[in-house]
Amino acid sequence: TRAQMxxxxxxxFDQDPAVRARAxxxxxxxxxSDSAGAAVIDADxxxxxxxxxxxxxxxxxxxxxxPADAVISDVGxxxxxxxxxxxxxxxxxRIIPAHPVAGTEHSGPDAGFATLFQDRxxxxxxxxTAVKADIEKVRAFWEKLGANIEIMDAKHHDLVxxxxxxxxxxxxxTIVGTASDLEDVTRSEVIKYSAGGFRDFTRIxxxxxxxxxxxxxxxxxxxxxxxxxxxxxxxxxxxxxRWDKGDELFDLFTKTRAIRRRIIEEGQDDAAPDxxxxxx
Ligand SMILES: NC(=O)c1ccc[n+]([C@@H]2O[C@H](COP(=O)([O-])OP(=O)(O)OC[C@H]3O[C@@H](n4cnc5c(N)ncnc54)[C@H](O)[C@@H]3O)[C@@H](O)[C@H]2O)c1
Ligand SMILES: O=C(O)C(=O)C[C@]1(C(=O)O)C=C[C@@H](O)C=C1
Numbered sequence: 636t637r638a639q640m641x642x643x644x645x646x647x648f649d650q651d652p653a654v655r656a657r658a659x660x661x662x663x664x665x666x667x668s669d670s671a672g673a674a675v676i677d678a679d680x681x682x683x684x685x686x687x688x689x690x691x692x693x694x695x696x697x698x699x700x701x702p703a704d705a706v707i708s709d710v711g712x713x714x715x716x717x718x719x720x721x722x723x724x725x726x727x728x729r730i731i732p733a734h735p736v737a738g739t740e741h742s743g744p745d746a747g748f749a750t751l752f753q754d755r756x757x758x759x760x761x762x763x764t765a766v767k768a769d770i771e772k773v774r775a776f777w778e779k780l781g782a783n784i785e786i787m788d789a790k791h792h793d794l795v796x797x798x799x800x801x802x803x804x805x806x807x808x809t810i811v812g813t814a815s816d817l818e819d820v821t822r823s824e825v826i827k828y829s830a831g832g833f834r835d836f837t838r839i840x841x842x843x844x845x846x847x848x849x850x851x852x853x854x855x856x857x858x859x860x861x862x863x864x865x866x867x868x869x870x871x872x873x874x875x876x877r878w879d880k881g882d883e884l885f886d887l888f889t890k891t892r893a894i895r896r897r898i899i900e901e902g903q904d905d906a907a908p909d910x911x912x913x914x915x
Pocket of ligand 1: 651654686689692737738739741744843
């Protein structure tokens with residue numbers, strides 16, 4: 636934020652003193668406050684960057700000090716439950732939720748980098764009552780960081796992200812969990828012979844446990860809906876293997892390869908995993 640918005644005055648707060656100290660060392664903010672309330676006292680724009688399950692308590696912590704004309708936004712990975720929580724705790728606030736669809740399996744102050752949001756989507760899910768000027772304020776913030784903006788209904792966001800982000804994480808957590816449940820001798824072989832495919836899953840499965848617990852708890856309905864469809868498709872694949880229907884597998888794999896090619900062509904290939912790998 637500092638590089639792209641040199642004129643902005645940035646005040647930060649985190650409940651963890653070690654995070655505050657590291658953010659100070661890295662020069663992220665002009666000031667780091669020692670309470671959430673003090674951090675927002677004369678803010679134009681407040682960004683809540685905590686696990687989605689902590690949005691309500693964080694909003695409560697700033698409620699008394701939030702200026703009436705401040706816009707309050709967040710970066711949570713699910714949106715309907717965050718809107719509900721923020722609206723309940725801060726009924727008078729000008730709430731414009733956002734989700735920058737960019738990140739890595741790393742978290743904490745050292746995981747950030749200046750180009751993280753460059754050419755990535757940032758989805759805004761303003762409530763129906765939102766004022767246009769407030770939406771534009773949040774849009775301008777993310778555009779300065781290089782993001783492309785999409786405006787979406789929160790429920791729709793949650794359904795789309797359930798399949799593009801949340802389910803892939805659940806699958807990665809499962810497969811790495813299954814491998815680690817195998818008996819000891821096999822487990823050491825899993826690590827020793829870990830080939831590309833499994834390795835890619837372990838990157839995703841190394842993501843922050845608190846963040847992802849909260850994502851699944853908060854986006855329960857959409858995730859369960861997508862999981863149901865996924866289980867049916869998996870069962871169909873199981874049948875194809877059992878009954879030697881190689882052509883069915885071939886047809887599906889041909890379709891999925893085309894999807895990957897489209898993602899690359901449209902420039903949505905992920906810079907983030909490379910960032911992760913450099914740091915392995
Ligand atoms: N990491 C990603 O890839 C990614 C991408 C897009 C959005 N998000 C969302 O951004 C938010 C922050 O994720 P992050 O990756 O920056 O995590 P992070 O761990 O780097 O930062 C979260 C901070 O919240 C603080 N925190 C944790 N529990 C808290 C609580 N109960 N009350 C108050 N503060 C608490 C922690 O001290 C931590 O410093 C989450 O809502 C996540 O869903 C993450
Ligand atoms: O690439 C990764 O490591 C990510 O998990 C990033 C990712 C994603 O699923 O694409 C994770 C959660 C977010 O809310 C946004 C981005």
